[in-house]
Amino acid sequence: MIEQARIEELRQKLNQYSYEYYVQDQPTVPDSTYDQLLRELTELETAHPELITPDSPTQRVGAAALDAFEKVTHDLPMLSLGNVFDETEIREWVARIERSLGRSTTYVAELKFDGLAISLKYEDGQLVRGATRGDGTVGENITQNLRTIKALPLRLRRNETVEVRGEAYMPKQSFERLNADRAAREEALFANPRNAAAGSLRQLDSSITASRNLSLFVYGVGVNTLSARSHSEAMLQLAELGLPTNKEMQTCETVEEILAYIAHWTMERSNLPYEIDGIVLKVDRYDDQEELGFTAKSPRFATAYKFAAEEVMTTVEEVDFSV
């Protein structure tokens, strides 16, 4: 049947254009082309509903609003990070690791996004579940809301089974526009992009989430079928699968390189289009991570350098508790 072939072709094209625009930030077609093809796909799917698949771009906004979020138990706990606050503590953290391993090792430095920690589960390439971190063991099933994030692929580029961790966030520009709209309607303002992202993902009606222009970065893997032997290799594989990874991630051979990366982003973070609240440092090789292991609640192989909280002029902004 030619409609089926056309529907499959449109689905593949639209998902590719979405990937180029939202993940690679290098669109190859104008929005008008995307919109026209989406309209054609919507008409064909309306005429042939039996041909609709869950990874169709028309299926991003869920049907009915939920009454509540289900609880979900993570296959692997989503751990929290210990903190380091200054150069001395960073040098001590590196020294402790290299003493424990009995040799030097390679690190990865990453931006620490100020959003909501989430977990995404893909089975044979298909997104089957999205959840909040919750208490690290039990989170809330917010699949319908996460599916509205355009940077999130509904199907991976290879049929892998993998559970990934990441941060859903609201870009600074979307935050400013959302609060401007709310001020115009005399509604309570969100205090910061993190609250706005969390409030947007706690909506039981995913069409509200879809209107909030959220985005996503993935930063780790749980259970997976990947062949990676290090964190940096795993992140390259996640990017090849079509998942949004952050391009500012950098491997560091020495503590001096770590300190230089931190100094750079301490100065530059105000120029980023999203908010970060620190820098995450990780031992790169998985065999070293396993050798270092965990404390009761967080890994010994990773830590977070937190920026000093910014002394902002605290304007009397109402925080939106109604969401």
Ligand SMILES: CC(C)(CNC(=O)c1ccc(Oc2ccccc2)cc1)c1ccc2c(N)nc(N)nc2n1
């Ligand atoms: C390192 C990790 C804590 C993720 N890793 C895990 O959650 C994790 C979970 C089970 C693991 O293995 C276990 C297997 C069985 C039992 C216990 C742990 C290993 C890592 C983390 C947390 C927050 C991050 C953040 N805000 N930004 C960036 N950029 N990176 C981050 N990385």
